[in-house]
Amino acid sequence: MSAAPLNVALIGQGNIGSGVAKILLDESERLTRRAGRPIVLRRAVVRDLEKQREVQLPEGVLCDDVQQVIDDSEIDVAVQLIGGVHPAREIMLSLLESGKNIVTANKALLCEHSDELFQRASELGRSIAFEAAVAGGIPIISALSQSMTANQIVSIEAILNGTSNYILTEMLARNASYEDVLHEAQQLGYAEADPTMDIDGTDAAQKLVILAELAFGTKVPLAAFPRQGIDSLQLADLRYADELGYKVKLLAVAKLVGDQLEMHTQPTLVRRHRPLAEVDGPQNMIALEGDVVGRTWYSGSGAGQMPTASAVVADLVDTAVGRAAITFANLDIRDREPIVVQPAEEISRRYYLRFNVEDRPHVFADIADILGRHGISLASIIQSEAPEVGETGNGEELVVPVVVMTHNTTEGKLRAADADLKKLDSLRPPNVRMPVAD
Amino acid sequence: MSAAPLNVALIGQGNIGSGVAKILLDESERLTRRAGRPIVLRRAVVRDLEKQREVQLPEGVLCDDVQQVIDDSEIDVAVQLIGGVHPAREIMLSLLESGKNIVTANKALLCEHSDELFQRASELGRSIAFEAAVAGGIPIISALSQSMTANQIVSIEAILNGTSNYILTEMLARNASYEDVLHEAQQLGYAEADPTMDIDGTDAAQKLVILAELAFGTKVPLAAFPRQGIDSLQLADLRYADELGYKVKLLAVAKLVGDQLEMHTQPTLVRRHRPLAEVDGPQNMIALEGDVVGRTWYSGSGAGQMPTASAVVADLVDTAVGRAAITFANLDIRDREPIVVQPAEEISRRYYLRFNVEDRPHVFADIADILGRHGISLASIIQSEAPEVGETGNGEELVVPVVVMTHNTTEGKLRAADADLKKLDSLRPPNVRMPVAD
Numbered sequence: 001m002s003a004a005p006l007n008v009a010l011i012g013q014g015n016i017g018s019g020v021a022k023i024l025l026d027e028s029e030r031l032t033r034r035a036g037r038p039i040v041l042r043r044a045v046v047r048d049l050e051k052q053r054e055v056q057l058p059e060g061v062l063c064d065d066v067q068q069v070i071d072d073s074e075i076d077v078a079v080q081l082i083g084g085v086h087p088a089r090e091i092m093l094s095l096l097e098s099g100k101n102i103v104t105a106n107k108a109l110l111c112e113h114s115d116e117l118f119q120r121a122s123e124l125g126r127s128i129a130f131e132a133a134v135a136g137g138i139p140i141i142s143a144l145s146q147s148m149t150a151n152q153i154v155s156i157e158a159i160l161n162g163t164s165n166y167i168l169t170e171m172l173a174r175n176a177s178y179e180d181v182l183h184e185a186q187q188l189g190y191a192e193a194d195p196t197m198d199i200d201g202t203d204a205a206q207k208l209v210i211l212a213e214l215a216f217g218t219k220v221p222l223a224a225f226p227r228q229g230i231d232s233l234q235l236a237d238l239r240y241a242d243e244l245g246y247k248v249k250l251l252a253v254a255k256l257v258g259d260q261l262e263m264h265t266q267p268t269l270v271r272r273h274r275p276l277a278e279v280d281g282p283q284n285m286i287a288l289e290g291d292v293v294g295r296t297w298y299s300g301s302g303a304g305q306m307p308t309a310s311a312v313v314a315d316l317v318d319t320a321v322g323r324a325a326i327t328f329a330n331l332d333i334r335d336r337e338p339i340v341v342q343p344a345e346e347i348s349r350r351y352y353l354r355f356n357v358e359d360r361p362h363v364f365a366d367i368a369d370i371l372g373r374h375g376i377s378l379a380s381i382i383q384s385e386a387p388e389v390g391e392t393g394n395g396e397e398l399v400v401p402v403v404v405m406t407h408n409t410t411e412g413k414l415r416a417a418d419a420d421l422k423k424l425d426s427l428r429p430p431n432v433r434m435p436v437a438d
Numbered sequence: 439m440s441a442a443p444l445n446v447a448l449i450g451q452g453n454i455g456s457g458v459a460k461i462l463l464d465e466s467e468r469l470t471r472r473a474g475r476p477i478v479l480r481r482a483v484v485r486d487l488e489k490q491r492e493v494q495l496p497e498g499v500l501c502d503d504v505q506q507v508i509d510d511s512e513i514d515v516a517v518q519l520i521g522g523v524h525p526a527r528e529i530m531l532s533l534l535e536s537g538k539n540i541v542t543a544n545k546a547l548l549c550e551h552s553d554e555l556f557q558r559a560s561e562l563g564r565s566i567a568f569e570a571a572v573a574g575g576i577p578i579i580s581a582l583s584q585s586m587t588a589n590q591i592v593s594i595e596a597i598l599n600g601t602s603n604y605i606l607t608e609m610l611a612r613n614a615s616y617e618d619v620l621h622e623a624q625q626l627g628y629a630e631a632d633p634t635m636d637i638d639g640t641d642a643a644q645k646l647v648i649l650a651e652l653a654f655g656t657k658v659p660l661a662a663f664p665r666q667g668i669d670s671l672q673l674a675d676l677r678y679a680d681e682l683g684y685k686v687k688l689l690a691v692a693k694l695v696g697d698q699l700e701m702h703t704q705p706t707l708v709r710r711h712r713p714l715a716e717v718d719g720p721q722n723m724i725a726l727e728g729d730v731v732g733r734t735w736y737s738g739s740g741a742g743q744m745p746t747a748s749a750v751v752a753d754l755v756d757t758a759v760g761r762a763a764i765t766f767a768n769l770d771i772r773d774r775e776p777i778v779v780q781p782a783e784e785i786s787r788r789y790y791l792r793f794n795v796e797d798r799p800h801v802f803a804d805i806a807d808i809l810g811r812h813g814i815s816l817a818s819i820i821q822s823e824a825p826e827v828g829e830t831g832n833g834e835e836l837v838v839p840v841v842v843m844t845h846n847t848t849e850g851k852l853r854a855a856d857a858d859l860k861k862l863d864s865l866r867p868p869n870v871r872m873p874v875a876d
Contacts, residue, residue: 023588023730034587034770131585137731139585146584146761147569147577149472150461150751275737278716292461293575293748296738299713300731310731313588321768323584326761332472 589728
């Protein structure tokens with residue numbers, strides 16, 4: 001007796017979809033053994049039937065109308081690979097209503113609408129599996145929702161955007177500007193033609209929202225925590241950080257501080273030799289700390305066709321064997337006391353500050369005085385001798401960088417100090433400010 | 439309506455058992471939420487009822503006869519925490535026969551008898567969950583049996599013994615001998631009073647057998663692959679390796695080479711800055727490579743009370759929700775084509791060699807000649823000027839170390855060369871030989 005097949009429809013047949021189709025077609029024996037039943041690719045919905053495809057699909061699989069999937073009662077699971085929020089949300093709801101289980105890689109959609117989608121799926125007795133939505137080939141959803149159930153997670157610190165990490169790595173390694181490295185990354189296919197969501201921190205922040213929901217049972221809106229990307233970083237700051245023993249990483253952080261949740265996605269100084277500092281190139285890493293297990297680290301390819309497809313197919317196997325239904329039904333995100341997000345101005349950390357100052361007496365004393373009056377104490381200072389030409393149009397004026405590492409202070413105090421610093425006519429913008437992860 | 443509780447018996451109430459009891463008692467609300475039902479500690483079997491306990495158990499939980507658990511039809515799951523093979527095997531079989539599901543941390547037992555135990559559990563419709571048996575707080579069993587189902591694993595390279603890794607780290611950091619560091623580790627409680635299984639490589643090799651069974655569907659006996667510990671390592675070799683840009687790690691490796699399985703647990707040179715080289719202290723790390731996902735890394739505490747208890751409790755939650763039964767039933771270890779283990783003498787790698795030679799002309803030429811005649815080609819040589827006093831009893835004789843890095847060669851060729859090298863009267867034993875992981 002052989003078990004009934006799991007019939008799969010792929011909604012979207014781009015890069016990831018082609019990878020999933022390839023695995024389902026090429027490795028059907030392997031998957032049948034592991035799922036206890038065949039996993040059959042029955043439909044692949046595309047926009048343009050005529051377009052040349054990377055993977056040759058069996059006759060009759062391609063179609064250009066998602067309604068054919070919705071109406072096909074023999075399809076058990078739909079793999080939702082359409083990006084963005086609309087019409088992805090409406091399609092997912094229709095698929096759920098028609099009785100399909102869902103596997104998805106759409107982080108933007110889950111970030112914005114997991115409440116509604118998870119709720120509706122529960123009511124309908126369907127499951128949503130989303131390992132592929134965060135950190136591609138790294139099984140971090142599984143770690144949070146299954147392996148760490150003995151723990152209250154106390155902190156997540158993660159590198160979740162491979163494009164940003166690649167650019168930061170290359171800038172420092174090759175002493176190149178942000179613009180040059182981005183341009184090259186686009187030519188090599190490491191960065192999208194429109195990389196906005198990657199480099200402005202949105203992509204990493206969306207993934208952090210999903211991880212934080214699983215870890216803390218609280219859905220935090222994107223707008224509720226500080227988010228900055230790497231798009232305004234200068235090579236000079238990567239080099240000063242390096243000199244001080246730190247790497248600059250686009251770090252996504254969610255951690256318990258007392259009874260509040262500290263949360264932010266920002267370029268952050270990470271001390272060299274800490275695992276998060278040593279992740280180079282397009283890799284991702286998540287450091288999870290649980291109150292029982294202590295710290296654990298997970299790393300690998302966070303994006304790309306096959307790593308992401310690997311996660312999608314694992315979710316299909318989970319759906320086939322019934323594990324996805326159990327895991328989804330037991331996600332610890334329901335009926336929990338919501339945790340308040342710490343106001344941005346109260347977040348307490350050390351900071352890296354860089355000022356560009358006119359090279360004349362008493363300038364540094366003025367800065368130190370203002371910082372001191374705002375209760376910001378300084379841990380170390382580099383005043384470089386290398387002169388820079390001023391940016392004021394006065395080609396003759398000498399401007400020197402002053403780099404300061406503070407002791408623990410708050411964003412609120414720094415903002416207040418900034419208002420006073422702006423009045424100093426010896427300072428040349430921008431004043432650079434990056435937090436330090438200890 | 440509240441679901442029926444999951445009744446748990448702990449067999450063994452030592453270090454790990456106390457940790458598990460503590461979580462079950464202190465975090466019952468958290469666990470009930472995640473398991474959808476209470477997880478109740480109903481029995482804890484100990485040898486000596488009078489012994490002082492770390493955790494105060496509720497009245498009536500402690501008992502000193504495992505038969506009371508076997509006979510109690512209300513107990514759903516037994517946590518098997520007795521170490522060693524006998525009577526652990528017999529107890530586990532009795533527990534299975536009496537209808538209990540099993541959660542265990544016993545790697546030695548699974549290494550030796552997983553065939554029999556898994557088979558019997560399957561026949562009886564019971565599950566065995568064993569996340570805690572390998573790498574404590576790192577969810578590597580879950581990764582292999584659930585998250586990587588799209589992949590054929592092609593290689594596992596791992597640091598699986600925290601005691602050995604701690605000793606290696608400290609030797610190099612403090613320029614101390616193996617004996618001194620071991621002694622101190624024992625005093626600090628980082629190493630057992632009898633650390634034999636840790637330092638001779640047995641513990642790491644047992645864990646590797648379990649991982650390889652999950653990854654390759656082939657049960658490899660301990661005796662079928664090379665196994666060495668750190669107990670014969672000298673500080674000098676850690677330092678030469680460091681000079682060459684490598685760290686020495688007790689590396690457990692299982693990887694596909696053609697249609698064979700290369701497998702070994704040995705002190706191995708790992709190039710600095712590779713993730714496995716940068717794991718310091720008692721931490722563990724597993725690097726998994728899958729044919730779809732590429733490389734992924736997992737690290738954290740591989741042993742210790744609470745990390746291991748965290749894994750045990752996650753398995754209890756999995757058992758409570760029904761995930762353990764599904765995962766166990768679908769382990770891809772049945773009806774697979776067994777993979778042949780590559781004979782030790784055919785394993786092809788680069789090697790680090792150290793010879794102690796009399797400081798006189800032509801000695802090195804003799805060594806190079808013998809190596810060359812056996813087809814072993816040399817990549818680099820360090821002939822240090824620092825003299826050592828010979829170990830022959832002749833206090834006057836000058837003995838100098840010669841360190842050689844070879845190109846790819848085989849253990850077989852090296853053994854053959856060794857036989858010839860032993861005839862050189864200018865060589866002073868031991869000839870040190872360690873493989874290099876590239």
